[in-house]
Amino acid sequence: MADQPLHNKKIAFLATDGFEQVELTKxxxxxxxxxxxxxxxxPKDGKIQGMNHDEKGDLFTVDENVRSVAAENFDGLVLPGGVANPDSLRMDEDSVQFVRDFFDQGKPVAAICHGLWTLIEADVVLDRKVTSWPSLKTDLKNAGxxxxxxxxxxxxxxVTSRNPDDLPAFCQKAIEEFSEGKHAAQTA
Known part of the structure; x- marks a missing residue:
């Protein structure tokens, strides 16, 4: 379908409490x-807390626990930012493995703002050109x-972007990459 380039595609959004709400919703x-x-x-069942910068946002209902899903059942992955969200995700072995599996399977991944912290923990940024929230610059460089x-x-x-101001370009490029599907060079 020309107007729906992602028809029949299944995209995972991995998040937990403390995600930047607009980086998930847009x-x-x-x-x-x-x-x-x-x-x-x-990694949490039930509802997770969104944030609007440093203020609590809405609660969002989790569809699947990361322990009960597999990257092979998805066509792509989105990692929203927020400070607490990726900091918690990178400490959860199941979440880190879920992210790594997308790279092992050559599937597209889109991460914005602080969301790249989880990519660092998954050890998938070596020799990759990326952008992020500026405070992650040194962490990303140290990870190669x-x-x-x-x-x-x-x-x-x-696909990576810096902050909510970049969401229009981020969304457009993520859709393009998800519609293309498998990337042979997208490996951990």
Whole structure:
């Protein structure tokens, strides 16, 4: 379907308490409008807390626990930012393995803002060109990434952006990469 490039695609959003709400909701809406089935995956059951910067946002119902899903059942992955969210995810072995599996399977991944912390823990940024929230620059460089200050960067199916201001470009590029599917060079 020309107007729904993600028709028949299933995209996972991995998050837990403390995610930057707009970094989940805007990509969710755009990817859903593009025809994808979107699934909120978390290491926590029930509801997770969104944040609007440093203020509590809405609660979101988790669709699947990360321990009960497999990357092979999805066509792509989105990692929203927020400070607490990726900091918790990178300490959860199941979440880190779930992320790593997308790279092992050559599937597209889109991460914004602090969401790249989980990529560092999954050890998948070596020799990758990426962008992020500026405070992650040193962490990413130390993990072997090539960090740049750009609105949206795509490196073999890995889409990264800096902050909520970059969401229009981030969503557009994520949809493009998810519609293309497998990336041969997208490996851990």
């Amino acid at each position: 990509p969710w809406e755009a990817i859903q409008e593009a025809g994808a089935n979107v699934v909120l995956v978390s 990434a090539h960090w740049v200050d750009e609105e949206c960067v795509c490196d073999e199916g890995l």
